[in-house]
Structure formats: C-alpha cells, structure tokens
Amino acid sequence: MAIKRKETTVIVGGGHAAGALMTALLQKKYQHDVILVGEEPHPPYQRPPLSKNYLAGEVDQASLYLKPRSMYENGGYQLRLGVRAEQIDRDNKIIGLSDQSTLKYDRLVLATGSHVRRLKVPGSDLQCIHYLHDIADTDALRDQLIPGKRLVIVGGGYIGLEVAASAIKKRVGVTVLEAADRLMQRVTGPEMSAFFYAKHNAAGVDVRLNAAVTGFEAGDQGRVAGVTLADGGKVQADIVLVSIGVIPETALAEASGLPCDDGIVVDEFTRTSDPEILAIGDCTRHRNLFFEKMQRLESVANAVDQARIAAATLMGEEKPYNSAPWFWSNQYDLRLQMVGLSQNHDQRVVRGCFEKEEFAVFYLREGQVIAVDAVNMPVAFMVGKQLVQHRKSVSAEALSDPHSELRNL
Template sequence: MENEKQDATVIVGGGHAAGALMTALIQKKYPHEVVLVGEEPYPPYQRPPLSKTYLSGEVNEESLYLKPRSVYEGAGHQLRLGVRVENIDRDNKTLTLSDQSTLKYGRLILATGSHVRRLNAPGSELKGIHYLHDIADTDTLRDQLSPGARLVIVGGGYIGLEVAASASKKGVNVTVLEGAERLMQRVTGVEMSSFLYAKHSGSGVDVRLNTAVTGFKAGDQGRVAGVTLANGETVDADVVLVSIGVIPETALAEAAGLSCEDGILVDEYVRTSDPSILAIGDCTRHRNLFFEKMQRLESVANAVDQARTAAATLMGEDKPYDSAPWFWSNQYDVRLQMVGLSQDHDERVMRGSTEDKAFAVFYLREGCVIAVDAVNMPIAFMVGKQLVQHRKSISADVLSDLDVELKSLI
C-alpha cells in the first residue's frame, strides 16, 4: 500500500487545466493512480460561463463540470476536494494538506491557477463589493443583480464586459469604469475597442474611459453606496464588481523553492526546475515553440494545450507545447474569437465592416500574420489560426478583399 501511495501522481488544483489533464490521462490509460487535490468542493469545472451563461442563470452548476465526479473515480483515481495543499516537501516527495494529513507523490503537477487582483482603496472592505473568480462568487453576485439595481464595474477587460452584457440584459443599470484610453486595451487593437465601446454604449451601459477609481463610499449598514473617482465625482452604486485582472498563484511553488517569475517557470514540456514537478495553466510562465519570449497566458486554450503536453510528458512521449494562443468572449450577440498575440504588430488590416456586425482584424508584423480578432466571423478565426501558427505572409490587399476566399489563403 505504501508503494502505491508513493507512486501516485498528484494534481494540485481543480480548474480547467487539472480536469483536462485527468481526462487526458484516463484516455491514455495512464498506469498510475492519480489524486487531484482541490480547494473548492466541486470537481474540475469551466470558469468562462461564470461571467456569462451561469451568471445569467441560463445553465446550472452541474453543466460547468468538465466530467461528473464518477468518471474520475470510475477510472480508479481520487478527488480530494475541499482541502488545500499547505506545503511541498520536495526531498521526501510529500504534501501537507490543510486537514493535517500528508500525501506522498511520485510525480506532482501544479495547476494552481490564479487569484483575483484586489483593489486596495478606502472603503474596499464594504459589503456589496465583489470579485468574480469561482462558482461561489457568481452565486453571490447573481443574487444582487435585480432589475433596476445600479451595478458599477471597475475594469473594462474580458470579465468586466461580459458581466456588463449579462447584467444589462437582466435590466440592471450598468456603469463600466476603465482607467485606460480604451476597452480591452491590453489585448486588442483600436478598431475592436471602438466596436465594443459602441456595442455596450448602444445597449445602455455607461462606459467611462480614462477614469481612475480612488475609493468607495459607504452607505447604510456598512454597504457600498458609490465609487469615488479621481476627478472628485462619485458614481452611485448598489453593487460593485472589481475586475482588474489576476495574479498567478505561485506561493506554494515559491515556498518549495521552484523557479518563479510572474508565474511558475516551465519549459516546452511543462517541466519546472524540479524534474519531478510539472506545472500547467494560468499559474505558468513559459516559452513554447511558438513564442519568441516567455509568456503567461490566462486562457482555457492554454490550460487544455498544456494539460495535453503534461499528459504526454507523464507518459514518456515527446510532445512539446507549440500551440498558437487563442481566446474568446461572448457579449450580447457578439461572438469574439481571437488568435495570436497582437501587441507587437506594425500593421492592421480590416476585413468587412463593424457596421455589418461581422468582421475581422488581421494584425501583421513585417508582413506576417501574428494575430486575428474575429467578430461573428468564425471562418476568419479558423483560417487565422492556421495563418498565425504557420507565420504566413499575406498582403494587406488580399486580406481585406472580400472577393478572395479566406480558405484559399491556407
């Protein structure tokens, strides 16, 4: 029995990366027992619907689960939920858990994800100020989004805008406060930011750019009553959502002496500085065969792709992680699909028109397609994945010409 425990492969975390890895190991008929240790009481689940269909009540909790708990246990693996790993003893390959038990591992995979970035400002501990990261967060927020309520969202990124869309459709009065010059400035270009601004404004959302938040105003019984701005104004609020990004969860890895730098550092086989420990998902910073520099990606696609690489590594297969990153967002009737990283582009090409509500923006660097943002144009996204992955050189005239079939460019 002791040998079995020592041979166990332990996954720390219960998000998409952890669930995808367990699924891949089951499919590959991995010969060792797998034990997943998750701090939340749920089996591995999807987080994207938390700000969309789960928040709106269109889907229930069980639909978020990647697999029913019985699938993992039926394959001979364990889920230890509602318990946290407190310490990694690398010398003895032993984990100490929050319930005071210990767990031996042969191989260890850290899928610890991230935690929300907090806004430390006067009044930040008032009731009614929310962050959205897990099922419990969404459950609590949903209960307060009644028609006519005043919701102020601090942050105009993916989560903030998705919640704005979900809430406004429920009759909630929504204000979005963004400190940057445009929405989603970190991840997209001017055309897409302008389109999203118009979409939200046209749907009744009060979007304010270049707006710095300085604190929160208290109301009755310790509840938030408003958000104070740097210009001296106060925006009235019944509910506040702070959505200003996430921080990789590296505390456990750092305490164990693993190499970390804005994420747990891993190679193209998702190996950490300890050969017995892998890391996958939002918590990692990596250089795969696609990137020119180390990157940290917060996306389901990255979590799934790294999980597949981890499964191959555990099986002794040679399968480096070399996928082009991709992302998506649903807001109102907008299906935004993005592939590649557009930050270093030197040219942008529009295909179609924002007025048609179906268009794409191609981002080029030295003539090569490095990223594509597509709105309600899945063919542009699918072709874009190939163009970006293979670093295709396509002229701007060809990309913008609607008479040229996109499929012909592959």
C-alpha cells in the same frame, strides 16, 4: 520477476487545467494512481461561463463540470475536494494539506491557477463589493442583480464587459469604469475597442474611459453606496464588481524553492526545475516553441494545451508545446474569437463590415500575420489560426478584399 510498484501522481488544483489533465490521463490509460487536491468543493469546472450564461441563470452548476466526479473515480482516480495543499517537502516528496493530513507523491503537477487582483483603496472592505473568480463568487453576485439596482464594474476587460452584457439584460443599471483610454486595451486593437464601446453604449451601459477609481463610499449597514474617481467625480452604486485582472498562484511553488517569475517557470514539456514536478495553466510562465520568449497566458486554450503536454510527459512521450494561443469572449449576440498576440504589430487590416457586426482585424508585422480578432466571422478566425500558426506572409490587399476567398490564403 519483480512487479513494478504503482506510482502516485498528485495534481494540486481544481480548474480547467487540472480537469483536462485528468481527462487526458484517462484517455491514455495512465496506469499509476492519480489524486487531485482541490480547495473548492467542486470537481474541475469551466470558468468562462461564470461571467456569462451561468451568471445569467441560463445553465445550472452541474453543466459547468468538465466531467462528472464519478467519471474520474470510476477510472480509479481519487478527488480530495475542499482541502488545500499548504506545503511541499520536495526532499521526501510529501505534500502537507490543510486538514493536517499528508500525501506522498512520486510525480506532482501544480495546476494552482490564479487569484484575483484586489483594488486597495479606501472603502474596499464594504459589503456588496464583488470579485469574480469561482462559482461561489458568481452565486453571490447573481443574487444581487435585481432589476433597478445600480451595478458599477471597475475594469473594462473581458470579464467586466461580459458581466455588463449579462447584467443589462436583467434590467440592472450598469456603469463600466475603465482606467485606460479604451476597452480591452491589453488584448486587442483600437478598432475592436471602439466597436465594443459603441455596442455597450447602444445596449444602455454607461461606459467611462480614463476613469481611475480612488475609493468607495459607504451607505446603510456597511454597504457600498458609491465610487469616487480621480477626477473628483462620483458614481452611485448598489453593487460593485472589481475586475482588474489576476495574479498567478505561485506561493506553494515559491515556498518549496521552485523558480518563479510572474508564474512558475516551466519548459516546453511543462517541467519545473525539479524533474518530478510539472506545472500547467494560468500559474505558469512557460516555454512555448511558438514564441521567442517565455510567456504567461490566461486562457482555457493554454490550460488545455499544457494539460495535453503534461499528460504526454507523464507517459514518457516528450511532445513540446508549440501552439498559437487563442481566446474568445461572448457579449450580447457577439462572439469575439482571437488568435495570436497582437502586441508589436506594425499594420492592421480590416475585413468585413462593422455595421453588419461581421468583421475581422488582421494584425501584421513585417507582412506576416501575427494575430487575428474576429467578430461573428468564424471563417476568418479558422483561417487566421492557420496563418498565425504557420507565420504566413499575406498582402493587405488580399486580406481586405471581400471578393477574395479567405480559405485560399
């Protein structure tokens, strides 16, 4: 009886999705060889702490790692770190690497993540202008957050506001410039935006809305000294963080002829158009049976969920992706937890108290709960996950009534 040849599965990428996939394969006792190719020198790690407690110096680098490198290697998996995948030869199933070596694969998983969106304005190449995407970025920024320095953050989304909260604690002067008319406009409703605006102002952050950046001014030795605005205003700066979103990393997939559309296109089993190639995480535009349309999501929850689906697919267990997305953000003593996507809602219902900093906003469409944002209200978030996942219709009165038991919904 012939012994079946061991196959090789190559994972390209070293982020949360890649790490979650390797962990899931270990748990499932996947019998084939697994090789991870990661451009950074670190094993897969968490990125959310980069703008929060890692930036604040409250945790060390090792605590970011999803698992110690030894755990993967003791399980028989190989990590090729500090090397970049540069080419996929799909006909011969070969990957070309930046160190001129090649890898042969039977199955390939692209977990290439995303890269930061750059702000292309005059002066954008000055020193002390930062972007935040990896450990090295956070290390460089943290070294410059010295009491009395002036930090200007371009962008009022999750990461920009989390950095503002961390920096103000270090007695750094912080200004947030948001081009839109409210904070976190892309992901939340006006009540939540107004609440966080007030919270940051009260903490000493100078938050400016409708503030479009047109350039950076130079100071001594090529360092940034100021930020110019479309309305003619200027803001002095010793340090700048640009946080205006990310772009899915699809270049490798595109060059190999895989369909991409603001993300590598995959089905509900994380498969690309090539049955031997899967893709997971921020780099994908994916089919999730929870939604009517293809989606691209930038979240840890999506990365982990897709990793589980990919592990099942590799094991021959077809389990379709069918989960409501969820997100979180920590700012000061606030924990914002969000489930669902609030776009296209036709009604908002508030429960709880803004003044006590314990409240939730329920987003409804035609009476159905489609999203929930909760601040320091974990019960509302947990109940909200069930309401959103099961597409429950609930009356506004029941949602807002402080005397009604949320769990009964």
